[in-house]
Amino acid sequence: MNYSRQREQILEYVKSVKTHPTAETVYQKVREDNSNISLGTVYRNLDRLSRDGYLLRIKMANDKDRFDGDVSKHYHAVCTHCNQVFDIFTNYLKDTDDKVSKELNCKVLSHDVIFNIICPDCERGF
């Protein structure tokens, strides 16, 4: 994989925040430093970086994809009101993949968990 300034900037930005930005947000932010970058390049690199394990792609139920610079095993919580995404580090399920593997008699690669929440800010707003 050849070096590219665009890819470096994209990876650096996503790794630097805990906000789980969308591709569009990454585009806007990187553009502040590199006004030439195109949205297509952002999409291409986010896709590549997440498939190569440098980032996590979070597929949202009713919203655009989000990206997470923290590739350690953890879950996510999504506010059903404002769509903000939070990290959940506790209670990671260890032996569950094995149990499911036995139940279905097949290979289990991984699992994802999403908690649907009302975040404190939105709770207050109601």
Add this chain to the structure above:
Amino acid sequence: MNYSRQREQILEYVKSVKTHPTAETVYQKVREDNSNISLGTVYRNLDRLSRDGYLLRIKMANDKDRFDGDVSKHYHAVCTHCNQVFDIFTNYLKDTDDKVSKELNCKVLSHDVIFNIICPDCERGF
């Protein structure tokens, strides 16, 4: 909500299968009995029925949405090779929502779990 033949047929079909069909598949199947039905109507009704709790909408990571006539609490496994969806009834997490609620100090509505698997058929094919 007014009665409609289309909605009845859609609900009946999804409830009758364990295949977690896509909107397109539902459209094709219902069309065998009712050749007038339109794809828009299928989308409108699947959306309505799932928001009203008669069906489950499963948002897929890299594929179109699927629908599930079984609205009881359970998880799903998806074959990363053929995209087939399986039900997982064991190991439903009970007190996890409470734990997360305490961790984030917020209201937790529900959670979804998806297991990424290689199904037996695809395993054999490799």
Add this chain to the structure above:
DNA sequence: CTCGATGCAAATAATTTGCACTGAT
């Protein structure tokens, strides 16, 4: 009769892709 539901087609929106050009090695 009234308004919710439909069929059809056009619109939407996120993401992907073709292509000519630029830049890394």
Add this chain to the structure above:
DNA sequence: ATCAGTGCAAATTATTTGCATCGAG
């Protein structure tokens, strides 16, 4: 020099929506 990566714009694709008409209550 070669070919991976880019910018741009057009294409793709699932889903949604506007509107005239139809059908349930």
